[in-house]
Amino acid sequence: xxxxxxxxxxxxxxxxxxxxxxxxxxxxxxxxxxxxxxxxxxxxxxxxxxxxxxxxxxxxxxxxxxxxxxxxxxxxxxxxxxxxxxxxxxxxxxxxxxxxxxxxxxxxxxxxxxxxxxxxxxxxxxxxxxxxxxxxxxxxxxxxxxxxxxxxxxxxxxxxxxxxxxxxxxxxxxxxxxxxxxxxxxxxxxxxxxxxxxxxxxxxxxxxxxxxxxxxxxxxxxxxxxxx
Amino acid sequence: xxxxxxxxxxxxxxxxxxxxxxxxxxxxxxxxxxxxxxxxxxxxxxxxxxxxxxxxxxxxxxxxxxxxxxxxxxxxxxxxxxxxxxxxxxxxxxxxxxxxxxxxxxxxxxxxxxxxxxxxxxxxxxxxxxxxxxxxxxxxxxxxxxxxxxxxxxxxxxxxxxxxxxxxxxxxxxxxxxxxxxxxxxxxxxxxxxxxxxxxxxxxxxxxxxxxxxxxxxxxxxxxxxxx
DNA sequence: ACCTGAACACCGTTCAAGT
DNA sequence: ACCTGAACACCGTTCAAGT
Numbered sequence: 001x002x003x004x005x006x007x008x009x010x011x012x013x014x015x016x017x018x019x020x021x022x023x024x025x026x027x028x029x030x031x032x033x034x035x036x037x038x039x040x041x042x043x044x045x046x047x048x049x050x051x052x053x054x055x056x057x058x059x060x061x062x063x064x065x066x067x068x069x070x071x072x073x074x075x076x077x078x079x080x081x082x083x084x085x086x087x088x089x090x091x092x093x094x095x096x097x098x099x100x101x102x103x104x105x106x107x108x109x110x111x112x113x114x115x116x117x118x119x120x121x122x123x124x125x126x127x128x129x130x131x132x133x134x135x136x137x138x139x140x141x142x143x144x145x146x147x148x149x150x151x152x153x154x155x156x157x158x159x160x161x162x163x164x165x166x167x168x169x170x171x172x173x174x175x176x177x178x179x180x181x182x183x184x185x186x187x188x189x190x191x192x193x194x195x196x197x198x199x200x201x202x203x204x205x206x207x208x209x210x211x212x213x214x215x216x217x218x219x220x221x222x223x224x225x226x227x228x
Numbered sequence: 229x230x231x232x233x234x235x236x237x238x239x240x241x242x243x244x245x246x247x248x249x250x251x252x253x254x255x256x257x258x259x260x261x262x263x264x265x266x267x268x269x270x271x272x273x274x275x276x277x278x279x280x281x282x283x284x285x286x287x288x289x290x291x292x293x294x295x296x297x298x299x300x301x302x303x304x305x306x307x308x309x310x311x312x313x314x315x316x317x318x319x320x321x322x323x324x325x326x327x328x329x330x331x332x333x334x335x336x337x338x339x340x341x342x343x344x345x346x347x348x349x350x351x352x353x354x355x356x357x358x359x360x361x362x363x364x365x366x367x368x369x370x371x372x373x374x375x376x377x378x379x380x381x382x383x384x385x386x387x388x389x390x391x392x393x394x395x396x397x398x399x400x401x402x403x404x405x406x407x408x409x410x411x412x413x414x415x416x417x418x419x420x421x422x423x424x425x426x427x428x429x430x431x432x433x434x435x436x437x438x439x440x441x442x443x444x445x446x447x448x449x450x451x452x453x454x455x456x
Numbered sequence: 457a458c459c460t461g462a463a464c465a466c467c468g469t470t471c472a473a474g475t
Numbered sequence: 476a477c478c479t480g481a482a483c484a485c486c487g488t489t490c491a492a493g494t
Contacts, residue, residue, distance in 0.1 A: 016478095039467070039468085041466090041467080050479045051479090051480080052478075053479070055468095056478070061469090112337075112385045112389055114389075115390050116411070116412075121412070121415070124426075125419075125420050125421075125422050128422030128426065132422060139429070142433060143437070145422075146433075146438055146442070147379070147441055150382035150383040154377075154381040154383070155382070157381060157382065158378055158381065161340055161341050162343050164341075177344075191353075193357075194357050194369075195349050197369075198370045198373070201367070202370050210370070213372070214374070217445070218442070218449055221444065221445030221446055221452070223452065224449070244459095245458080267485090269485090278459070278461050279460095279488085280460065280489075281458075281460070284457085284458060288488085
């Protein structure tokens, strides 16, 4: 039944526009040239169409960014994570988000700019379940996930800013952090003793390890709060 | 000696431009009409000059935003906080930053976008000192402040996003959060049980209290890490 | 030294007109 | 139903020209 002319007229031409194709092209553009690389003109050129065509499928640039972000987050959060303990699961999920934002820095700011929307909800849900399993009482669950999410977003945002800044100056991340470290160690010793003392370790740090330190701090804190 | 023509020629006319005046006008603009309200045209109109004039004093819009951010952060971090214990001091400093970002939402994103620069360093230094007093060993100090900072930035960013979104839709924060809560409680029960269960508490929450929950989680975690 | 304001090279978004 | 592409109302930034 679904063949011949009838099917043909319902089907999209292979190269026609669709929200999915637009989102995929956006991701490619964002990954290759950063947040400011995503323009309707560049996008429509890549899709061999006019800028106006995109508006038939997507309401605004903001929506487009959120949709692109959601595509990445959905992939990341749908990956199976079956670790032994709830804490290990939370760690694994947090790390997965860290890696996703590291690979797609623009996801960090996109997530922040879409509070309460689908991408955030995916993360909230996925982290919330093991949190419940941890035994955090109902009244404390919101504040606890919220804190974990904020931390993940915070680190993600700073990571994105670091890579963005580095790229802007034509350096790689390591060189950029080394430069910051140098500036820090030349600060006034009376005004900035702590920053100076920590400068060298900052440039030598492993982002992923540091990220987990924060997660563990919070997970340990959950234990304390529960009187363990 | 410093009078008459000589002084006059060195002195600025009272209404002449200066980095300080530009930054103050920028803050006013940012507070009243948000991040997208800060344009060189609006700014130069407010300062009764041309757009080009500003570039004599400030290198770029990015620098301007960072300078405005730094003015707020400097004020916030220079306020005296003499609490009994190091933990209480960290709490008070974190809360001061929370309140500053709450009053000036744009500071959140500006801070994130200026990694390793002066505004961040001020916060780093101020929180680092009590952290050292807490007895956190040298090797762990960077990762620990870094985690606290990331959390503060993360919460600040989300707060900024919430107020921005609310403003965009012509709602106040409370109404905006209520709307989000409603959407959440209508999500699919099989796919989003946790989000649904937490929806009501989310809209009823007190941002400041939730913020402190996260800080305390981390401070408690520091205790655990040190074997206390 | 500092300011003016037109001009340049962009944006997101809209919309009449096409197929 | 979907696409085209010119046009609108903006941006940040530059720069010759002024004082």
